[in-house]
Amino acid sequence: MSPTCLPSGRVAMVSEHAGPLAALGGPDAGGQNVYVAQLARQLARRGQEVVVYTRRDSHRLPDRITTPDGFTVVHVPAGPPTPVPKDELLPHIPEFGRWLAREWEQWTPDVVHAHFWMSGMAALDGARALGVPVVQTYHALGTVKKRHQGAADTSPPDRIAIERAVGRECARIIATCRDEVRELEAMGLSRDTVSVVPCGVDPRRFSQVRGARRGPYAPRRLVTVGRLVPRKGFDRAIRALAGVPHAELLIAGGPEPALLCAEPEAERLRAVAAEYGVADRVRLLGGVSREEMPRLLSSADLVLSLPRYEPFGIVPVEAMACGTPVVATAVGGQLDTVMDGVTGVLVPPEEDHDISGTVRDLLDHPTLLARYGTLGRRRVLAHYTWDTVADRVSRVYGAVSCVPALSGAVR
Template sequence: MSHSYSAAGRVAMVSEHASPLAQLGGPDAGGQNVYVAQLAAQLTRRGHEVVVYTRRDGPGFPERVTTSDGVRVVHVPAGPPAPIPKDELLPYMEEFSQWLAREWAAGPPDVVHAHFWMSGLAALAGARSLGLPVIQTYHALGTVKKRHQGAADTSPPERNAIETAVGRECSAIIATCADEVAELDAMGLPRRHVTVVPCGVDPGLFAPVPGAREHGTGPRRLLAIGRLVPRKGFDRAIRALAAVPDAQLLIAGGPQRALLRAEPEAERLWALAVEFRVSDRLALLGGVSRAHMPGLISSADLVLSLPRYEPFGIVPVEAMACGTPVVATAVGGQLDTVVDGRTGVLVPPESADHAIGTTVRGLLDDRDLLAEYGARGRRRVLDHYTWDRVADAVTRVYSAVSSVPSLSGVVR
């Protein structure tokens, strides 16, 4: 089907498993979905025409949908129209790429931006015969996942080799943090093709909510947020809670609260809380909508982000945007986003959990310091992590390899 374009630039985004329309909190729905949705919306507001291609994973999905932001989402028929774990999608990427090739032959975009390694594989195959430039954002790397998950890693065995091949063939790579650059370098990918552009946050939505909590009344509130998967480190937060006797811990993530009993990770966390005798101070909230998240974050004294590894980690940025300080493990993107001793505290990933608890207790005892950290965190987000700044940097990468205009040619 042919399409006519009249926008400043024609941008095709490929996000094979992470639809910008998805409900967050599922095992394969998280930061990448938000990134694609927000970046696409921001580029559309600047006058670009953006089409996001994602795999059709439901039988009743229309082929093409236009979001309220004006972003077009195309559900590509590749494999059965049903949810499939992302680690099982590789066999369907050839069908995905062939569909893209037909689509782009009828109306080629100016640039293709692939999100995740399988999207890169499909995008390059679909763009190759047309000579279209492809930008790659990995969002997560197989080498890192294998290192931390070992035998529990369910990625296809071909993943690392494909990631390297994609990085060598694409026109440019956008990394989200300095730690990822080091990983790409270790993979043998040329540093000159890599640009660091962090993930962003909407500071209008994620902002301090006045009156969200009357600090000084009731127990101190700790908050942890993320998908209910072991690597997020919620178990560490629970064990740390044992060393903070006057605090409560809220964990937001996963399915709706009523469905948590069927969630294995929720059951594991609850059993751990019983073992450490903190179950009376733990609340598993289930999934919390983005609309309600700023109020929840603003109600907390501290946000705990304790993953064992984290490619970028948007939770600390959202917390800082709400003026809430962060205690985070010194891993991945959190090394960039959380400034130790300025917007929160970075703890070594090998720290004993009771030592993390001691750190948390010390912070909770210093309300003035918490207030300073919170204010500095908000300023840091406004200076570095707005979607407007992200779109500026991404557009510069686009314009370096394609006809998409840089800032000077963009309609604001």
């Protein structure tokens, strides 16, 4: 059975653990939440009927709610209505899929866009009998996580096998960077089924904040942002600071400042700073709101993005949108977003590679930093706005369904 297309098109998004209305900063709330919310918003502005399905994790949530941006969020009853770590959600995904199948018999979408591997499993279960095409975005791959985390990887044992099965059955895969395409091919999935569409940023929110940069006699400011987990490489930034005199390092991420004392990774980073003699020049800010982030990024002379691995990495794009150059490890999506020697510098991801010389050289050349900042902003406007992302995703929908590939806002 094929859906009957409306002129606007019906788009269902499935994001089982990362709802578009969730508060950011929690252990499983971050870039995927922003991606789903922004893409849904842009598609709704184009006149498409968008419904986002996410798991109910609280009794207080309504069954469904229409957002001010024009898309609907449905909280699916699957498992207990309480927070559950995403790596423990797999037993509840069949229930999620059965619920979608019943829902879509009444409201049949023209295309389903699944976000994360378990969402793909549920979406295919819900769409299979109706013949509705499913587009899959993984956001992160189990093969990469297993390679870098080894025994510390808490993913379900079946994750990689399910990711491969989802990739073979879905109508199209949207990868967020070229490195992900190579990983998908190594999993045995066909390159012909993959489209590359990056994540985006709002350049009106993320732009240079006037007055954020300090005077010429203030310490040079390095900023690094992300969840407080070892793979983000904050310890490497601290070690580099030891070789960069007259500079400070601000680390944004984790819980609110009052709770940092109970955060193991924060304590580890403080110990590293003490060991390298820079404790007085390192500040752990805790969680920084989306509203405050543009000012923080704008205040930096350099943003350091040094993860050991990164599926996409939105921080360099947000920094470039604010006109701030970036030093980033040459991993994942950062290989695409940061143009080495144009908008910043790519450095090897190996821990034993000292980046302090790179940072010193950049700080000693303010004209070069200014040029990198200008070109970074220009690159974001050309490739990484949510308008551009939505246009490209819409074209993927149009290739597998009768959803019209509308460009630009129509409302």
